[in-house]
Amino acid sequence: MFLRPEEKAGIYFLFSRLFREAPDPGLINEILERTDGTGKEEEIAVEYASLFVVPGECRVSPYESFYCDSLTVDTSTADSPYFQAGCRLGGMKGFLYGVSAAAVEKAYRENGFEVDPRFYDLPDHIACELEFVGRLYERGRDEAARAFIHRHLGRWVSLFLTELEKQKRSIFYKRAARKLISFLTPEGALEGKAVEKGGMSECVPAKR
Amino acid sequence: MKLDRREFLKLAGLTSAAALGGRVLRPVTASAKEALIRGPYDGGEWVASCCNMCGGQTGILCQVVDGRLVRIKPNDHNPNGFSNVSGDFFDNAAKEGAVICPKGNAGIMALYDPDRLKTPLRRTNPEKGMGVDPRWKAISWEEAYGEIASRLKSLREANEAHKLLWFSEDHSFTHPQGDFCKLYGTPNYNMHSNLCDVGRKASFKILMGDERPLIDALNSKYMLIFGWNPLSATKWAHLPRIITRGIERGARLVIVDPHLSYTASKAQEWVPIRPGTDGALALAMAHVILRDGLQDQAFVDAWVTGFDSFREYVKDKTPKWAQGITTIPAERIERLAREFAATKPAIVDVWSGAHHTNGVYAGWAIAALAAITGNVEKPGTLTLPNAKGSKHIEVEPDGTAKKTLKQIRLDGGKDKWPYFHKSGVYTEIINRILDGKGPYQPKMAVIVFQNLLMSVVGTKNTEEALKKLDFIVVVDTMMSETAQFADIAIPGTTYLERYDLNTHWVTWPVVGLRQPVVKQLFGQPAEYEFVCELGRRLGLKEENGNEVFWQGRMSGARIEDKTRWYEEWLSKELKEGEPKVTLEELKALPGATWVSKKGTKYNKHEDPIPAEKAADAITENNILYSKKKDGTKDKQIGMLKPDGTAVRGFFTPSGKLELHAAKHESKVDAKGRPLKPLPVYEPREWQPSSGYPLFLINWKEASQTHSRTQNNAYLAELKSTDGLRINAETAARLGISDGDLVRIESPYGKVKMKAELTEGIHPEVVGTQHGWGHWAMGRTAKGRGAHTGFLAKTVACPLSGQSLNKEICVNVFKA
Numbered sequence A: 001m002f003l004r005p006e007e008k009a010g011i012y013f014l015f016s017r018l019f020r021e022a023p024d025p026g027l028i029n030e031i032l033e034r035t036d037g038t039g040k041e042e043e044i045a046v047e048y049a050s051l052f053v054v055p056g057e058c059r060v061s062p063y064e065s066f067y068c069d070s071l072t073v074d075t076s077t078a079d080s081p082y083f084q085a086g087c088r089l090g091g092m093k094g095f096l097y098g099v100s101a102a103a104v105e106k107a108y109r110e111n112g113f114e115v116d117p118r119f120y121d122l123p124d125h126i127a128c129e130l131e132f133v134g135r136l137y138e139r140g141r142d143e144a145a146r147a148f149i150h151r152h153l154g155r156w157v158s159l160f161l162t163e164l165e166k167q168k169r170s171i172f173y174k175r176a177a178r179k180l181i182s183f184l185t186p187e188g189a190l191e192g193k194a195v196e197k198g199g200m201s202e203c204v205p206a207k208r
Numbered sequence B: 001m002k003l004d005r006r007e008f009l010k011l012a013g014l015t016s017a018a019a020l021g022g023r024v025l026r027p028v029t030a031s032a033k034e035a036l037i038r039g040p041y042d043g044g045e046w047v048a049s050c051c052n053m054c055g056g057q058t059g060i061l062c063q064v065v066d067g068r069l070v071r072i073k074p075n076d077h078n079p080n081g082f083s084n085v086s087g088d089f090f091d092n093a094a095k096e097g098a099v100i101c102p103k104g105n106a107g108i109m110a111l112y113d114p115d116r117l118k119t120p121l122r123r124t125n126p127e128k129g130m131g132v133d134p135r136w137k138a139i140s141w142e143e144a145y146g147e148i149a150s151r152l153k154s155l156r157e158a159n160e161a162h163k164l165l166w167f168s169e170d171h172s173f174t175h176p177q178g179d180f181c182k183l184y185g186t187p188n189y190n191m192h193s194n195l196c197d198v199g200r201k202a203s204f205k206i207l208m209g210d211e212r213p214l215i216d217a218l219n220s221k222y223m224l225i226f227g228w229n230p231l232s233a234t235k236w237a238h239l240p241r242i243i244t245r246g247i248e249r250g251a252r253l254v255i256v257d258p259h260l261s262y263t264a265s266k267a268q269e270w271v272p273i274r275p276g277t278d279g280a281l282a283l284a285m286a287h288v289i290l291r292d293g294l295q296d297q298a299f300v301d302a303w304v305t306g307f308d309s310f311r312e313y314v315k316d317k318t319p320k321w322a323q324g325i326t327t328i329p330a331e332r333i334e335r336l337a338r339e340f341a342a343t344k345p346a347i348v349d350v351w352s353g354a355h356h357t358n359g360v361y362a363g364w365a366i367a368a369l370a371a372i373t374g375n376v377e378k379p380g381t382l383t384l385p386n387a388k389g390s391k392h393i394e395v396e397p398d399g400t401a402k403k404t405l406k407q408i409r410l411d412g413g414k415d416k417w418p419y420f421h422k423s424g425v426y427t428e429i430i431n432r433i434l435d436g437k438g439p440y441q442p443k444m445a446v447i448v449f450q451n452l453l454m455s456v457v458g459t460k461n462t463e464e465a466l467k468k469l470d471f472i473v474v475v476d477t478m479m480s481e482t483a484q485f486a487d488i489a490i491p492g493t494t495y496l497e498r499y500d501l502n503t504h505w506v507t508w509p510v511v512g513l514r515q516p517v518v519k520q521l522f523g524q525p526a527e528y529e530f531v532c533e534l535g536r537r538l539g540l541k542e543e544n545g546n547e548v549f550w551q552g553r554m555s556g557a558r559i560e561d562k563t564r565w566y567e568e569w570l571s572k573e574l575k576e577g578e579p580k581v582t583l584e585e586l587k588a589l590p591g592a593t594w595v596s597k598k599g600t601k602y603n604k605h606e607d608p609i610p611a612e613k614a615a616d617a618i619t620e621n622n623i624l625y626s627k628k629k630d631g632t633k634d635k636q637i638g639m640l641k642p643d644g645t646a647v648r649g650f651f652t653p654s655g656k657l658e659l660h661a662a663k664h665e666s667k668v669d670a671k672g673r674p675l676k677p678l679p680v681y682e683p684r685e686w687q688p689s690s691g692y693p694l695f696l697i698n699w700k701e702a703s704q705t706h707s708r709t710q711n712n713a714y715l716a717e718l719k720s721t722d723g724l725r726i727n728a729e730t731a732a733r734l735g736i737s738d739g740d741l742v743r744i745e746s747p748y749g750k751v752k753m754k755a756e757l758t759e760g761i762h763p764e765v766v767g768t769q770h771g772w773g774h775w776a777m778g779r780t781a782k783g784r785g786a787h788t789g790f791l792a793k794t795v796a797c798p799l800s801g802q803s804l805n806k807e808i809c810v811n812v813f814k815a
Ligand code: SF4
Pocket: B051, B052, B053, B054, B055, B056, B057, B058, B099, B100, B101, B102, B103, B104, B105, B234, B235, B236, B237
């Protein structure tokens, strides 16, 4: 299936929009090809919040750092009696604003963008990364787009989408996830190997 | 699902429609371009601030690289992480370096916790309750502010401002919140302390007129500590250092506690005691000391009042008597008493061991040991705090606010509780909402960083009470159990994203600055900005028309930017307070900490009152008071010694340490019972019975702060849960083996936990670390350990309003 860069850009923008905030009735109608979006609005807003906003069972973290970054705490000098046997001190994952967040922020800036402060969220949010790829395609910078997919989006988006598909709470967004998967597959964005290859990690010394 | 080109093109086409709204990226601005040029990883900036992983406010240094916080280390310029006496700090801090505790080290994970709240949320499910899905919907800040402000406005316009309850943390931005309540018109501003140490505060207030004496552990030779785990339940990171240093210099540490705490494990002696009986032990020790004439008679003659009636009272409080109550052998009590009286200087202290119905009197009896042995205000003893810091600028409410401020507090306030603390009485508030027997029914609550369901005893009652309120706003960084009951939940900031001034609890004046180390992660306002915005929307004013939430306190100008507005607020508090510097000047001080050069002073009760001051004072019954502007009596400033010289003395009615409190004779407690003029021992109310034969206690450790840090990934690595500690013999009797799942039952509820067998707990007692058992909050916290609040009764100490966190009896079964 051939898509021209600006067409690709459009699709990235759409998905970026869907993950940025819950869709309004107009958009719901367009996507679902129906006219009763108004009735669905609240239901989808609650689904959106439970998936991407509210901490809890159903939350699917929409951040690259959460999936990719790891942290090692060097406790060679720690003598705390509180360290339990079997305490895992290396490769801790699942936190926000890791090195990936700083790296994508840098990539945006190098390409002339920054996160609008009115977007009250982090730079490695899925909506930012998708929009950024779209922006690059829109400007005909296919190489840069592919490089960003390779270095960032591609490392985690499949993990994110798989999680999303699994969520019971996910109805509207399950469909969105599936569509995004089938769109991104030919883009080569779903290989997700970089994660195993060891994403970014850093070592924090526990000693002073 | 197969998708074809046509469908994709349709989707792509949507983007040209206005349907998508705005974008999240924008062209780079000039200032952001500069940010690209940043140093290497180990470069970045170091920002000095103060920790707030607990209420301790230890100094920290934070390394920020590319806008990310990557490291927290101790701030050597702030004494709070080093020592509470100035000589030690001035001489050794730079050489040895300060410390932070494990919680402080884990602060990065609080900031970057994946389960943080990030946008205002509105519940769409009107039903509330534990386990009920609020069906949250993300809403805009405008919508959140709009709704909260309009709710507050209608309440105020209906002259019902007092029906707003406000709950806050006790160490962060309390001034703007308290002022908001005052200007709005509610007397019901409450904060955490009544869950913490208002019992201890009352005990020491009775004895010495000061609520929070500090231990000079470094210079001590004997430390006798009841119900406190200072080496691990660190509130001040300097405690482990000064206590262990004290031991290295030859001090003996004795811990009286039903549980072999971490501190007890480092002590020379652990004295396991039956819960709630510490007062009896202290009285029996006093008996031995006075029987054998081991008191410091010269000090007693000069500085103690009520000695004779106290001596009379303890005459029959023999070690044998105490043995039957405390389970501590009489000979051991004899020995401890003699050792304590003979070794000087000595410290005697108690903290949350006082969370029971006899707690205030017990704390007073314990403090009395310091008085009779002269272990007060000398190096190595209990010292009076000199925590002069920033100054709270009082606001004057307008007429509308005054009307409702006159209403009695929902908890009855100081008319009901003889040692009422301004933090309120949470348990009383909950009970009154439940039974509707308060002076009125509150309608709305704003709850800032208080997880009432996890922290107030009697969880089921808290749940029912919250359900009865019309509208609840919760501000928190996490979706706490309490936030689940909110109508609107507001994402809060961590201490790494906001300002505060911290008056440190060391023995001489020190003020540390907390400042934003990184920008607020989700663009959310800091809590003072949130309160300020509400104040603006409500148009709150002082009586003279001054718009407190607009006016810059330094410039007097109207300030739009709320951060700048607060910066001026802080500058004013610093300028008018002890430091006399501006915020900018404080930032520029080493470690952003102002440290008074005056240093630690002892024997402050002997400080002469300057002649002019004494001449200007009002003197009544040998007590000197300063004058208010209108010439009436203000605060106690000193006393006249028999020789007529004016000295500071102690701020008690007699100016001396009081073993007999005459003023108690005319007072009653919250239950209407007359107060006892002496530090009496009375059995605590809830005693074991055949159905519930075991005492249940709980404690704190360095691995977590209260119930607030359990979602922290670092801390979860350190210690991932806690079980029920039970004496091995008791367990054998109950057929319980180590690691068994057990059911713990009280008349109020039941929970399950894993049994941890130990010799390190009194055989009549089971216990666990407080704070586990979250059923919400986040993925790391949820489902670890058990919450014992379900087993407790919603009740407070009738003197102080201290919640009785440790007065629970249970039965334990193999599950
Ligand atoms: S005691 Fe620990 S958690 Fe508390 S303020 Fe100090 S370093 Fe922070």
